[in-house]
Amino acid sequence: METNAAFAGVTCTDCAETFEAADAPGRCPSCGGVLDVEYDYDALDVSRETFEDRGERSQWRYRELLPFAREAAVTTDEGGTPLVSVPALAEEFGVEAVYVKDEGRNPTGTIDDRAQSVAATAAREADATDVALASTGDDGQSAAAYAARAGLESHTFVPTRASFTNKAMVNVHGGDMSxxxxxIGDADAAFADAVDEHDDWHPVQVFSTPFAHEGLKTTYFEVAEALDWTAPDHVINPTGRGAGLYALYKAATEVADLGLVADVPQVHAAQAEGCAPIVRAFEEERDSHEPWDAPDTICGRIEIPDPVGSPLALEAxxxxxxxxxxxxDPEILEGATSLAESAGLELGASSGAxxxxxxxxxxxxxxxxDDVLVLVNAGAGSKDDDILRSHLMGKGI
Ligand SMILES: [Zn+2]
Incomplete structure (x- = not known):
């Protein structure tokens, strides 16, 4: 694998062993723990101008803080999404500013494109022929798109409840879908069995590979640069597996440690009451979650009852x-539809959280x-049109 100069291997977040990228494409070979990408920050020579002087608007603008070289990237120009101000909310909360980081504007309409760009790059660098993941829908669609871009076969395991749009688009990209x-727990189990059976399949699901959540970091780099290299005070993230939350925090500490941004924001997790294992673990002051027994929320994207990366999210x-x-759920859907009505923004149902x-x-x-807030919209509202409209009809509108 051709990695960036500052890339220093992947380290297990459980047993702390470090591996070469080529030796550990999935979980920790020693203990099965979640792997995370490490860098030698002293080897990085970057300044604000390094990024500002680039014409590139995609997430590869921040290539030095990703594992792979720009020339190697599997990309459809994901990233470069707008940070849109919502003055009415700022006024309501009595704060300086509220922004929505609108990840619905990505190529397949989700933040997952950032993750899948880097994960597909890792797979191609590893000379893989096939990639695989379990998905609540959006990341499966994204993985199928990026596998197509990379010339790889994709295998996506989705639960029956995944949206028609997601399933249809996996097919449209030529992906194999089960x-x-x-x-999602059943799809996760089917994915794990399939990967055991096909040991040449390269995992691209967040926390099943170190290279997917790594891509999500660029969301924060864009926020910091858009705010003229200042940190917002709060970032509120709709949270399922916890990858986005952890990536935001990792990115914020990276640019702070590199001296590009002075502060690190408070990052907050937003989950649905019907499936909130990370919130519960946080409230009970535990270091990892207990699996949620009977998940029940309309917000399929964040319905993750057994988020394996919870220790990282809780640490963040x-x-x-x-x-x-x-x-x-009704408050979450109201959150999404209220911004559609009052601010013209199309938040995905789960991002209403x-x-x-x-x-x-x-x-x-x-x-x-004097606080500045950033709310992350992880996916396009139009992917959830039926759920959002049902909410309004439930109110008699
Ligand atoms: Zn380990």
Whole structure:
């Protein structure tokens, strides 16, 4: 594998052993733990101008802080998404500014494109022929797209409840799809069995490979640069597997340690009450989650009852001084539809959790008058048109 100069291997977050990238494409070969990419930051020679002087708008603008060279990238120009201000919310919360980082504007309409770009690059660098993942829908669609771009076969395991759009688009990209009866836990199990059987399949699911969540970091780099290299005070992230949350925190500490940005924001987790293992673990002050027994939320994207990367997400919450909020489905859907109506923004149903959590944090007096808030919209609202419209019809609209 051809990696960047500062790339220093992948390290197990459980047993702390470090491996060469080529030796550990999935989980830790020693203990099965989640692997994370490490860099030799002293070997990095970057400044704000390094990035500002580039014409490139895609996430590969921040190539030095990714594992692979720009020439190697499997990319459809993901990233470069706008940070859109929502003055009405800022006024309501009594804060300086509220922004939505609108990841729905990515090539397949989700933040997952950032992850799949880097994961597909890793797979191609490893001379893989096939990639595989279990998916609630969006990342499966994205993985199929990036596998197609890279000339790889993709194998996606989705639960029956995944949306029609996601399933259809996996097919449209020429991907192989297994629709697994049940929910995401059943799809995860089918994926694990299939990977055991096909040991040449390269995993591309977040936390099943170190290279997927690594791509999600670029979301934060863009936020910091858009705010003229300052950190927002709060970032509120809709949270399922916890990869986005951890990546935001990792990115924030990287640019702080490199002296590009002075501060690190508080990162907050937003989950649905019907499946909130990370929120519960945070409230009970545990270092990892207990699997959620009976997940039940309309927000399929974040319905992850057994998020294997929870220790990393919980570390991000605690180290950054953040909080964790579980909101009921109607408040989450109201969060998404209210911004559609009042601000013209199209948030995915699950990302309404970030809006609902912002209201809850406001109630908890978490915000100061000079605070800047960023809410992450992880996916395009139009992918969830039926769920969002049903919410309005439920209100008699
Ligand atoms: Zn290990």
């Amino acid at each position: 629709v697994v009866e049940g929910r 919450l605690r180290e950054s001084g953040g909080d964790a909020v579980a909101a009921p 970030a809006v609902a959590a912002a209201y809850a944090l406001h109630e908890r007096d978490a915000f100061d008058a």
